[in-house]
Amino acid sequence: MVDLTNLARVGFRGTDSAEFLLSKGYHLPETPNHATLQDDGSMVARLSQTEYLLLGSLRDAGTRVSDLEAHWQLSEQANYLLPRQDSHAWLLLTGEHCAAVMAKLCGVDLRDGNFTQGAVAQTSAARINVIVINTHTTALPSFHILCDRASVSYFWDAVLDAMLEFGGKPAGIQALLD
Incomplete structure (x- = not known):
């Protein structure tokens, strides 16, 4: 498990959000609860018909996403900024047993056959x-x-506890860059 909370992330909501993101060069998922990896390593997750979550890339330390947030301006366009840096912590769980680890915390079946690449689940895990x-x-x-960023310490401990059975452990960002 790696803590990516220091990387940029931001959301946009509104009937014109897709048009706005397309104009900025992002490729968007066609349906809600799917994510699309961008050429630069960032990601766009579509959370509903009109809400998107953007996650920054390690390649540019999240600069593209943070620049988009910094330069966004309210206009007549129905596209509203949803800052996520202070509201959401961001963890990466990886390894052959990550679905089994999550099964200990979450009622949604996240195994390969049910939760395919690019799938998004908005659910509860470890009661958050x-x-x-x-x-x-x-x-x-x-x-x-x-x-929730205020709950990340609790959630981190819950995931670590679930990982023990499989020999999992925390790692630093450098593990992703090697």
Whole structure:
């Protein structure tokens, strides 16, 4: 498990949000509860018909996403900024047993056959609300998990406890760059 909370993330909601993001060069998922990996390593998750969550890339330390947030301006366009840096912590759970780890915490079946690459689940894990995104972009399964930032210490401990059975442990961001 790696803590990615220091990377940029932001949301947009409104009937014109898709048009806004397309104009900024983002590729969008066609349906809600799906995510699309961008060419630069960032990600766009579609949470509803008109709400999107953008996650920054390690490649540019989240600069593209943070710049988009910093330069957003209210206009006549129905596209509203949803800051997520202070509200959501961001963890990456990876390894061959990540679905089994999450099964100990969450009632949603996150195994490969049911939770495919690019799928998004907005659910509860360890009794708190989470957003789980199956990225599986590496040789091992990978789940990006966003939770309430005020609860991240509790959630971190709950995930670590669930990982013990499988020999899991926390890692630093450097593990993703090697």
